[in-house]
Structures are given as C-alpha cells and as structure tokens.
Amino acid sequence: MELLRILLRSNRFMAGFWIVTAVLAFALLGPTLLTDVGPFQRVGGLFNPPSRDALLGTDNFGRDVFTQLMYGTRTSLYIGLVAGFVATFIGVTIGTLAGYASGVVEEALMGFTNVLITIPPIVVLILLSVAVDTRTATTMGIIIGVTAWPWTARAVRAQTSSLRTREHVAIARISGVGSLEMMLVEILPYMFSYIFMAFILQLTGGILAEATLSMLGLGPFQTVSLGTMLHWSLLWESVRVGAWWAFIPATVFLSITTFSLILMNAGMDEIFNPTLRHTR
Amino acid sequence: MLRVFRNRPYLLYLTRKAFWYLVAFVAAVALNFFLPRLIPGNPVSVIVGQMSAGAVESATLERLYTAFMRDFGLDQPLHVQFWTYLTGVLQGDLGTSFMLYPSKVWDVIRQALPWTVALQVPAILVGWIVGNVLGALAAYKGGTFDRFAFTGSLMLSSIPYFCLAIIFVYAFAVHWPLFPASGGYSFGYFPEWSWAFFVDALYHYALPFLSLVLVAIGGQAIGMREMAIYELNTDYVNYAKKLGVSDRRVVRYVFRNAMLPQITGLAISFGTLIGGALVTEAVFSYPGLGSLLFTAIRQVDYPMIQGITLIITLTVLLANFLVDIAYGFIDPRIRAGQVGER
Numbered sequence: 001m002e003l004l005r006i007l008l009r010s011n012r013f014m015a016g017f018w019i020v021t022a023v024l025a026f027a028l029l030g031p032t033l034l035t036d037v038g039p040f041q042r043v044g045g046l047f048n049p050p051s052r053d054a055l056l057g058t059d060n061f062g063r064d065v066f067t068q069l070m071y072g073t074r075t076s077l078y079i080g081l082v083a084g085f086v087a088t089f090i091g092v093t094i095g096t097l098a099g100y101a102s103g104v105v106e107e108a109l110m111g112f113t114n115v116l117i118t119i120p121p122i123v124v125l126i127l128l129s130v131a132v133d134t135r136t137a138t139t140m141g142i143i144i145g146v147t148a149w150p151w152t153a154r155a156v157r158a159q160t161s162s163l164r165t166r167e168h169v170a171i172a173r174i175s176g177v178g179s180l181e182m183m184l185v186e187i188l189p190y191m192f193s194y195i196f197m198a199f200i201l202q203l204t205g206g207i208l209a210e211a212t213l214s215m216l217g218l219g220p221f222q223t224v225s226l227g228t229m230l231h232w233s234l235l236w237e238s239v240r241v242g243a244w245w246a247f248i249p250a251t252v253f254l255s256i257t258t259f260s261l262i263l264m265n266a267g268m269d270e271i272f273n274p275t276l277r278h279t280r
Numbered sequence: 281m282l283r284v285f286r287n288r289p290y291l292l293y294l295t296r297k298a299f300w301y302l303v304a305f306v307a308a309v310a311l312n313f314f315l316p317r318l319i320p321g322n323p324v325s326v327i328v329g330q331m332s333a334g335a336v337e338s339a340t341l342e343r344l345y346t347a348f349m350r351d352f353g354l355d356q357p358l359h360v361q362f363w364t365y366l367t368g369v370l371q372g373d374l375g376t377s378f379m380l381y382p383s384k385v386w387d388v389i390r391q392a393l394p395w396t397v398a399l400q401v402p403a404i405l406v407g408w409i410v411g412n413v414l415g416a417l418a419a420y421k422g423g424t425f426d427r428f429a430f431t432g433s434l435m436l437s438s439i440p441y442f443c444l445a446i447i448f449v450y451a452f453a454v455h456w457p458l459f460p461a462s463g464g465y466s467f468g469y470f471p472e473w474s475w476a477f478f479v480d481a482l483y484h485y486a487l488p489f490l491s492l493v494l495v496a497i498g499g500q501a502i503g504m505r506e507m508a509i510y511e512l513n514t515d516y517v518n519y520a521k522k523l524g525v526s527d528r529r530v531v532r533y534v535f536r537n538a539m540l541p542q543i544t545g546l547a548i549s550f551g552t553l554i555g556g557a558l559v560t561e562a563v564f565s566y567p568g569l570g571s572l573l574f575t576a577i578r579q580v581d582y583p584m585i586q587g588i589t590l591i592i593t594l595t596v597l598l599a600n601f602l603v604d605i606a607y608g609f610i611d612p613r614i615r616a617g618q619v620g621e622r
Contacts, residue, residue: 111300118304119311120596122555123589126573127315130585208440208556215442215559217577230446234563235578239449240461247450251443259438266434 006271013267019260023253027077030070037064039071039224047236047243057245059229060236068224069249075225076207077257079141083206086145088199091152092191096183098153099160110157117150125209129218137220144209145202152198159191166190193272197265204261211254226250293614297604301597308593313365316582317358374587379579385587388572393591395464396568400557401599403489407496408546414497415504416535419512430505436498441556445491445563452487459487462565488564492557496549503545507538540611547603551596558592 007013037043044058051057056065098109124147132139163169164187172186188195207226213219214227215234229250233239238246285292356364368375374385411433418429453461465471465481511517511534520530561570569588576584608614 111303114300115304115307118301118551118597118600119308119593120551120554122558123308123593124311124315125555126577126585126589127311130577130582131315131317204438211440212442212555212559216562216574230442234446239446239563240454242450242454244450247446251446255439255443258440259435262434262438 007268010267010271012263012270016260016263016265016267019256020264023073023257023260024077027070027073031067031074035064035067035070037067039063039068041067047238047241047246049243050245056249057243059246060232060238065229065245065249068229069226069253072224072226072229072250073253073257075137075220075223076210076227076254079137079144079210079220079225080203080207082138082141083144083148083209084199084203086142087148087202087206088152088195090146091149091198091202092156092188092195094149095153095156096160096187099157100164100179100183100187102161102164106157110154113150113153113157117154121147121209122212125213126216126218129213135218135220137223137225140210140213140220141206144206144213148202148205148209152202155198156191156195159194160187163187163190193268197268197272200261200265200268204258204265207254207258207261226254230254290608290615293608294605297601297608301601305594305597308597309366309369309590312586312590312593313362316586369590374590375583377584378581379576379584380581385583388584389569389587389591392567392569392572393595395566396558396561396570397595399485399488399561399566399568400492400554403492403557404496404546404549404553407493408500408542408549410493411497411500412504412539412542415501415506416508416531416538418501419505419508420531420534426505429501433498433501433505436494437502438498439495441492441495441553442559442563444495445488445560448487448491449563460484464567484566488560488566492553492560495556496553499549500542500545504538504542507541508534511538540607543603543607543610547600547607550599550603554592554596 040063042062043054043064044062046058046060046062048054048058048062054064054066056069059065059068094109094113098106098113101109125144128143128147129135129140132143135143169182169186172182177186210219210225211227211230214225215231217231219225219228219231230247233243233247233250236246238244285295365375372386374389377383377385377388380388414429414433418426418433449461453459460466460483464484465477466484471477517530517534520533558570558573560566561568562574565571569592573585573588575581576588
C-alpha cells in the first residue's frame with residue numbers, strides 16, 4: 001500500500017499509466033462506440049484523404065483507417081500481452097530455478113540461456129514465423145514470448161542468488177521448508193515489483209516485435225495490427241505518394257504506446273531503486 | 281586448470297569466450313536448418329503451386345517439381361540434408377534462390393551485405409559514443425539538464441526505429457524534398473569507386489543513418505546515466521571528494537568505471553538493434569539485407585530467408601566476439617584473472 005502511494009506520486013509513472021489507459025480504452029471501447037464499419041469493410045477508394053465519412057481517410061484497400069487503428073491497436077496490445085506473459089513466465093521459472101539450485105543445474109540453465117541471448121532474437125523470430133503456417137495473433141504472441149525470455153531469466157537469476165543468502169530464507173531452510181515452497185513463498189514474493197517491471201519491458205518488446213515481424217510481411221493472417229497496417233502502407237508506397245493518413249496514425253500509436261509503457265517502467269525504477277531518485 | 285592457462289588469465293578468458301561463441305554458432309546453424317523445416321509439406325510444392333496458378337501443363341509441373349526437389353536436395357533424408365547444408369555453409373554455399381533462380385543465395389547476399397554493414401556499424405558506434413557522453417553528463421549535472429536529457433532519451437529510445445524512419449522519409453524526403461526518398465544511390469549511377477558515386481551514396485546515406493543513430497543514442501544514454509548515478513553514489517567517489525580531489529578527475533574515474541558495463545551493452549545492441557534496423561532499410565528501400573529480406577519474405581524464397589538469417593547471426597556473433605576481445609583488454613580484472621566468466 002505504501003508502495004502504491006509512492007507510485008501514485010511519481011509523475012513519470014502516472015503519465016505513462018494514463019496514456020496507456022487511454023490507448024487501451026480506445027482499443028477496447030472504440031469499435032463499439034466510435035465506428036459503425038468493420039475493419040475489413042471497404043468504405044472508399046485507394047488512399048482517400050480524411051473526410052467526414054472517414055476521419056483518417058482510407059488505406060490502400062479503401063478501408064477506414066480510423067477503424068483499422070482501433071482494431072490494430074487491440075491486436076498489437078493483445079500480442080504484446082501474450083508475449084509478455086509467456087516470456088515472463090519462462091524467464092522467471094528458469095531464472096528462479098537457476099538462482100536457487102546453484103551448481104551444475106545453474107551452470108546448465110545459464111549456459112543455455114546465454115547461448116540463446118547471443119543469437120539475435122529477430123533471426124529466431126523470422127525462422128519460427130516462416131515455419132508456422134497459419135499465424136494467428138495468439139501464435140504470434142507465443143512465438144515472440146518463447147524467443148524473448150532469456151533477458152528476464154538472467155535478471156531473475158541474479159535477484160534469486162542474492163535473495164537466497166537472506167536471513168529469512170536461512171530460517172525457512174532450518175525449519176525444513178521444501179525447495180518448491182521455498183521458491184514460491186520465500187523468494188518469488190520478494191521479487192514481485194522486479195518481475196512486474198520485467199513484464200512491462202517484455203510487453204513493450206512484444207508490441208515492437210509484432211510490428212517488426214508484421215512490417216517484414218510475417219504478421220498475423222486475416223487480422224489488423226499496427227504492424228500489418230504499416231506493412232501495407234509501405235508496400236503500397238503511401239509514404240512516397242504523401243498519403244500521411246495511411247501510416248502516421250499507426251506510427252504515432254506504436255510510439256506513444258511503447259513510450260508510455262517505458263515511462264511507467266522508468267517511474268517504477270526510480271521508486272524501487274532509490275539511488276536513482278536523488279540526483280544532485 | 282590446464283597448464284597453458286596458468287598465469288595467462290586473458291588467454292583463458294578468450295578461450296572460454298571462443299568456446300561459447302562456437303556453441304552459439306552451432307546452435308544458430310541448427311536452428312537455421314531445422315526451424316524452417318517444421319513447415320508441413322515442403323517449400324517446393326508451395327512454389328510449384330504458385331506457378332500452377334498460371335496455366336501450365338501438369339507434365340511440365342511434374343518435371344519442374346522433381347527438378348526443384350533435386351536442385352534443393354529435398355529428396356534426401358533429413359540427416360543427409362543437414363550434412364549437405366552444413367558442409368555447404370562451411371564452403372560458403374547457401375543454396376539457390378527461388379525468386380532469382382538460378383542465382384546463388386550467397387552471390388545475392390554478398391552484394392547487399394556491404395550496404396548493411398556500412399549503414400549499421402557506424403550508426404551503432406556513433407550512437408553508442410554520443411549516448412554515453414550524454415548519459416554521463418546528465419548524471420553528473422543533474423537538475424534541469426538531466427530531466428530534459430533523460431526524458432528526451434527515453435522518448436527517442438522508445439520510438440521504434442522504423443517509426444522514426446517513416447516519419448523522416450515523409451518529412452525530409454516527401455514533404456520537404458531535401459533528401460532522396462529511397463535507394464542507396466541515384467538511378468543511372470552504378471556502384472563503383474568514384475568520387476561522384478561516393479557523394480551520391482552519402483546523400484542517400486544521411487537519412488537512414490540519422491534515423492538509426494538518434495534511437496541508438498537514446499538507449500545508450502539511459503543505460504549510461506543509470507550506471508553513472510550508481511557510481512557517483514559509491515564510497516570511493518565520496519571519499520575522493522572529501523579528500524578534495526578535483527571534479528574533473530572524479531568525473532574521469534566515474535566515467536571509466538561506468539563505461540565497463542556499457543561495453544557489454546555495445547555487444548548487446550548489435551544483436552537487439554538489428555531487427556529494427558532491417559525494417560529501417562526496408563522503409564528506405566536501402567539496397568541492404570533488410571530490403572532483400574522484405575522481398576524474399578514476400579516471394580516466399582526460403583533459401584534466401586534462411587541465408588539472410590544465417591549471415592545476420594554470423595555477423596552479430598562476430599561483432600560480439602570482437603567486443604568481448606576488446607573488453608578483455610580494457611577490464612583490468614580480467615587481465616588479473618579475478619573475474620569468473622559466465
């Protein structure tokens with residue numbers, strides 16, 4: 001509760017939080033409140049400029065960009081969330097195990113993690129996406145998640161290693177608490193704020209990874225995401241013909257979303273790492 | 281510990297690193313081979329399927345199918361294919377392209393690779409240097425400068441590379457046509473070692489370079505600021521200040537110590553930034569690997585996609601290894617053999 005009060009006082013955190021909430025509301029409520037056409041419905045011709053009928057004009061297929069933006073943001077956030085959950089789950093599991101186990105198990109798990117870290121994530125992402133024949137938003141989220149966890153695992157391992165030497169863990173060990181309970185009760189709760197921050201970073205990374213893959217042409221099928229919107233506008237040369245409404249909205253939304261998430265993270269960082277707070 | 285390494289901590293460090301990079305290399309090659317083969321059916325039937333959209337006789341298709349299967353070695357069992365692939369890779373043979381048949385994948389990549397390297401390596405290095413200086417300054421000065429520099433860096437680093445690239449193309453090439461909107465050189469020019477070509481290429485270089493550098497500066501500045509703030513609060517800094525050591529000297533110590541993790545950060549950025557940078561190339565239609573990848577994905581050219589991912593991995597591993605070698609020289613603890621690696 002005390003933490004929550006400090007969080008509410010942090011300008012950076014709150015600014016990020018409100019922007020994220022606004023984007024989320026736009027993506028979730030927008031389709032029912034703000035538009036009466038579907039995301040795939042043709043409402044005009046090629047790159048019609050913004051008008052009363054289509055607030056942000058039409059894209060290369062004559063679809064309403066404003067509507068696409070709502071559905072696209074929704075898909076992108078969804079993929080980011082799935083990726084964030086998967087990556088955080090795998091990362092925390094492997095990191096805690098490695099940090100708690102020590103010895104050979106730690107060496108093996110961290111060796112594995114470090115080898116994966118060395119291989120650029122985009123490479124594995126591309127290869128996996130090419131291999132998966134029918135890409136839905138969920139499969140994309142999972143694909144991104146299973147390639148993104150090593151960073152979290154590394155950070156969580158370091159945290160666990162230092163927590164393991166704390167007194168309350170020693171006391172629990174003397175009282176004969178089992179390994180699993182030890183990890184779940186004596187270690188994980190103490191890393192919660194840390195894990196939450198890692199999750200936010202993974203969520204941001206997931207949104208970006210989706211956009212990167214989709215722009216390269218490996219996006220989800222039959223779904224609009226911010227990345228696929230940019231892919232089509234790029235393919236149809238909207239930038240060079242000056243049809244700004246086809247690419248600026250998605251670009252701005254991607255930037256705003258990632259910026260506000262990182263802002264939230266920076267705000268939390270200041271609170272959980274007090275050394276960062278008081279600079280001269 | 282082996283006798284060779286006694287009193288030679290740097291050699292031990294280097295050998296360890298080399299071993300892990302070798303493991304990563306083998307893992308990367310294996311991933312590169314096996315992941316695309318998870319596809320149900322095989323790529324040749326996809327290609328032939330696409331061709332059959334135009335009315336071609338079925339006998340011709342049949343012949344085409346067997347010819348492709350033989351050419352790409354897909355009629356062999358998997359372990360034989362892997363062996364062929366491995367020996368091929370070691371000899372610089374990455375197979376034959378689908379979309380540019382019968383061009384060799386390596387020959388196509390060889391033409392694109394210099395553009396990518398020339399664009400990204402300087403962008404990452406310049407971004408790294410400027411970002412570190414900016415971050416250290418922000419940590420040292422604090423106050424308003426810090427607030428602006430930090431928020432600015434945060435904003436820059438959280439804008440995806442390709443978003444900045446798109447905005448740049450639109451603003452500085454379309455809306456105000458100051459720079460060319462696409463390509464690595466003008467139509468009518470041909471890559472050669474001449475002054476005119478160099479100037480023209482530089483003119484096309486400016487925007488993509490700038491869009492990459494700005495984002496890189498932001499990310500590095502944030503990391504450096506954090507490290508420097510941490511260092512500024514350590515005992516040795518406080519002690520030095522109490523002793524009356526000059527500010528300049530303290531800053532130099534702090535900078536040197538905060539620098540070490542940032543060098544690891546440089547290695548990391550090679551691997552993590554490459555994805556966004558590839559899309560940036562596609563946005564600018566820059567004649568590098570990114571644009572090639574963009575086309576290859578659209579044309580479902582599996583050998584080309586696989587070749588590009590492999591080359592990217594190799595380049596990143598090589599860059600990381602070079603940074604690690606440098607790190608070993610710079611960090612006195614490694615020379616003294618005090619740090620266990622990995």
